[in-house]
């Protein structure tokens with residue numbers, strides 16, 4: 603078996619050991635004579651998988667007891683609607699930070715439900731820098747304060763958190779959840795699509811504080827109401843069984859490898875390797891992102907011109923390094939080095955970068 607090196611932004615790299623275990627268990631799950639894929643979500647077999655994922659998430663991410671961990675469908679994108687539907691309402695206002703593609707999408711959906719107060723807008727600097735988050739303040743009477751911890755396309759990442767007082771802080775952590783420690787108790791709600799650091803696509807994790815659950819309006823239809831899912835441990839309807847099963851395996855592996863602390867060291871090393879390859883290239887590779895806010899998950903970079911970028915991506919692809927093309931909206935190159943990317947994978951890329959620069 604020869605595996606390629608996967609720099610895709612999502613769905614993205616997962617541990618090969620997890621795929622191997624899934625392959626082994628797929629036809630006959632732990633001697634039950636059934637695949638988990640054909641097993642009822644109300645069975646004891648599935649219960650263990652589901653609750654195991656919830657419990658490991660709580661343990662690894664240090665989630666306090668007054669929060670629920672939910673697994674929902676609809677991607678992180680459904681959260682862009684569910685958040686304002688549950689907490690905003692017509693006529694009221696919520697704070698949004700605009701830091702790139704994803705936060706703007708979240709704000710655009712909220713603006714269809716109520717009023718959006720922009721507390722930070724990176725537009726002037728083309729979304730290449732952020733601010734000291736501790737200087738950001740919620741607006742008067744705001745229902746919640748929304749931010750996107752890591753902009754997957756722009757490769758930019760908040761390094762600290764605002765103090766929003768009684769205004770619930772809500773954060774989209776789709777592309778950096780479990781990559782670094784987070785003071786969960788500062789947040790009213792954290793959400794993330796699974797398909798970057800947690801597992802395959804199809805499940806969205808929602809970590810929500812109990813008092814916010816109690817605020818969800820009864821007038822909402824069942825699925826759109828967080829209370830429905832919080833009251834039924836995400837089993838109101840059939841949950842996304844396969845991704846939750848894979849998340850369980852990814853979390854188990856993470857625990858075995860030093861939990862969040864182990865992951866922080868692993869991610870720091872990878873980001874340092876890649877950014878120093880960029881910074882030590884005599885300007886051949888260039889990061890457009892303010893150094894203070896560079897993402898440790900999505901590393902975006904440019905070459906001297908677009909023809910060279912095209913050649914770089916083609917030759918890297920021939921070397922079986924996939925997914926290095928920047929998002930179509932911004933161009934350039936992007937290497938996503940999520941939790942499951944190995945040090946060897948990043949080293950393969952940095953050595954290719956050096957070689958390419960010397961030949962071109």
Ligand code: PMP
Pocket residue numbers: 612676677678679680704750752753754755774775776777795796
């Ligand atoms: N937020 C961020 C930060 C993302 O990177 C993405 C997807 N790349 C989304 C939201 C949307 O997620 P989904 O495709 O799961 O709806």
